Amino acid sequence: MITTGSEPFTLDKLNPTKYLFFTGKGGVGKTSIACAVAVNLADRGKKVLLISTDPASNLQDVFDTALDGKGVSIEGVPGLVAANLDPVEAARHYRESVVAPYRGKLPESVIANMEEQLSGSCTVEIAAFDQFSKFITDREIGARYDHIIFDTAPTGHTLRMLQLPSAWSNFISESTHGASCLGQLAGLEAKKGIYKDTVLNLADGAKTTLVLVSRPEELPLIEVGRTSLELRDLGINNQILIINGVLSxxxxxxxQSILAKQRRALDEMSLQLRDFRTFTVPLRSYNIIGLDRIRAFFQDDAYRSSQPKNQLPALRPLADLVDDLHRTSKRVIFTMGKGGVGKTAVAAAVALALAEKGVKVHLTSTDPADNLRHVIAKTENITLSRIDEQRELLNYQTEVLTKARETMCEADIAYVEEDLRSPCTQEIAVFRAFAEIVDRAENEVVIIDTAPTGHTLLLLDSTQSYHREVQRTKGEVPVSVRRLLPRLRDEKQTEIIIVTLPEATPVFEAQRLREDLCRAGITNRWWVINQSLSLTDTLDPMLVARAEAEKPWIDRVKEISSENFVVIPWLQDSSIQNIGKYADMVE
Structure with missing residues (x-):
């Protein structure tokens, strides 16, 4: 047993309910587990509908079958139908349905504002919820299948939005409290009953099981713990935990180093996750593509490679990226990417390398642990700061709610409070501190390990909502805010480094991030592929096979970046200092 009370996963132990929702951080294996459960149930004679609502879904690749949003029978698996809902496309249609009645009647600037309010991740979630709610509430669909399985569940934030009474009022059109990511709720009155039934079904343990999926790593476990708490606060306690990718x-x-890290992460798992029934799935040596591998996923690993690791062509080291930044005299440098890919360590390694070249660098982080200060506090040519996201968010929430309470009823206040929990709001909250730090580029190179997304920047730019917020609370717009977006859009001043892992989901998510930035007029040139087993000297058969599976994703990044990418090996000591040494070491 890798954790107290955990047990190896088998379908018999799951005791599947009518509805199964799989949720967790991107890249933890939700799709693999959902597909394997669906195929195994169908093999036992059950009628199964498998639905993906993931914008980066690879369900078609897994089954090697073209899918649509209505459902396609999977050849070789009698009884299994798979549907690939496209929430991004659904969001586009939904956005147009909301905006279309106002075209030609309102100024173009107002239309642009509406469109951007309906372009964020929250809108995509609502669009996905709108699509799959019919699969839960439609009696005819329910009678047709023994099990309906969803790959990706709605977040607690989405569910809370749909439960708020003020979400069905004219609050959005009348609100002046600032940039909102909840504009997508306008016009949903007709579906209020369907959504209510959907949420009730989610909380019904006799009908539904929420399957939390994580890897045995610190950040995915923290994320899934946060998701679990959000769902429990809504009365959705019918949860189990599957820890995928356990090295035995x-x-x-x-x-040995990977095994030790996994055990440490599991030993430190939060107490509330330990309350759930917990299953483990071993690390597999292969990508879960094709029926043979799907069916083998819960069995022994028969695909492990016994061949020597293939040699990759020469890959560029981090030193090449640093040399380019130095040669082009970039003033503002971001490392961007999803949590857990190592962007903070890469930011610090770049700062160290530039400082060694005599460049004055200011490095800032949003790391709550403030680990950078302990690692490089005494390094010459580097100054440090930290954006405390929680403090900035609390300050922003307090300001907005204080103003709102002057004119709004309690129902509308509840709506504003949920708005202020959204991902977009947190980005807006740190915007002031962020703008002030970027403004230091006048005198030194500024390196930041996070940044507002393209959606947030466009929202602020198109509506000037942030400017209104500043004017209301402080009376003026700081110079740093006025010149921030033009600076970020100037590729001669700013470099966006996208950090990813050599795996499917992190690469898909990084590509979406790049597209998001492009919408905001911000270019990206350099990519970093972190934690590559291909560049290690491992002889472990499991890890050698995993290294072979990295190649298509390295090739994908090579194509996307027009060969402007570097690769960092999986390091036994992945500290900032060790990555910095690697940058100096590799020719």
Missing amino acids: TASDTVS
Whole structure:
């Protein structure tokens, strides 16, 4: 047993309910587990509908079958139908349905404002919820299938939005409290009953099981713990936990180090996650593509490679990226990417390398642990700061709610409070501190390990909502805010480094991030592929096979970046200092 009370996953132990929702951080294996459960149930004679609502879904690749939003029978698996809902496309249609009645009647600037309010991740979630709610509430569909399985569940934030009474009022059109990501709720009155039934079904343990999926790593476990709490606060306690990718044995120093990290992360898992029934799925040596591998996923790993690791063509080291930044005299540098890909460590390694070239660098982080200060506090040519996201968010929430309470009823206040929990709001909240730090580029190179997304920047730019907020609370718009977006859009001044892992989901998510930035007029040139097993000297058969599976994703980044990418190996010590040494070491 890798954790107290955990047990190896089998379908018999799951005791599947009518509805199964799989949720967790991107890249943890939700799709693999959902597909394997669906195929195994169908193989037992059950009628199964498998639905993906993931914008980066690879369900078609898994089954090697073209899918649509209505459902396609999977050849070789009698009884299984798979549907690939496209929430991005659904969001586009939904956005147009809301905006279309106002075209030609309102100024173009107002239309642009409406469109951007309906372009964020929250709108995509609502569009996905709108699509799959019919699969839960439609009696005819329910009678047709024994099990309906959803790959990706709605977040607690989405569910809370739909439960708020003020969400069905004219609050959005009348609100002046600032940039909102909840504009997508306008016009949903007709579906209020359907959504209510959907949420009730989610909380019904006799009908539904919420399957939390994580890897045995610190950040995915923290994320899934946060998701679990949000759902429990809504009365959705019918949850179980599956920990995917558990390494059971180690045969060399690399595998031993991975095993030790996994055990440490699991030992430190939050108490509330330990309350759930917990299953483990071993690390597999292969990508879960094709029926043979799907069916083998819960069995022994028969695909492990016994061949020597293929040699990759020469890959560029981090030093090449640093040299380019130095040569082009970039003033503002971001490392961007999803949590857990190592962007903070890469930002610090770049700062160290530039400082060694004599460049004056200001490095800032949003890391709550403030680890940077302990690692490089005394390094010459580097100054440090930290944006405290929680403090900035609390300050922003207090300001907005204080103003709102002067004129709004309690129902509308509840709506504003939920708005202020959204991802977009947190980005807006740190915007002031962020703008002030970027403004230091007048005198030194500024390196930041996070940034507002393209959606947030466009929202602020098109509506000037942030400017209104500043004017209301402070009476003026700081110079740093006025010149921030033009600076970020100037590729001669700013470099966006996208950090990813050599795996499907992190690469898909990084590509979406890049597209988001492009919408805001912000270019990206350099990519970093972090934690590559391909560049290690591991001889462990499992890890050698995993290294072979990295190649298509390295090739994908090579194509997207027009070969402007560098690769960092999986390091036994992945500290900032060790990545910095790697940058100096590799030719």
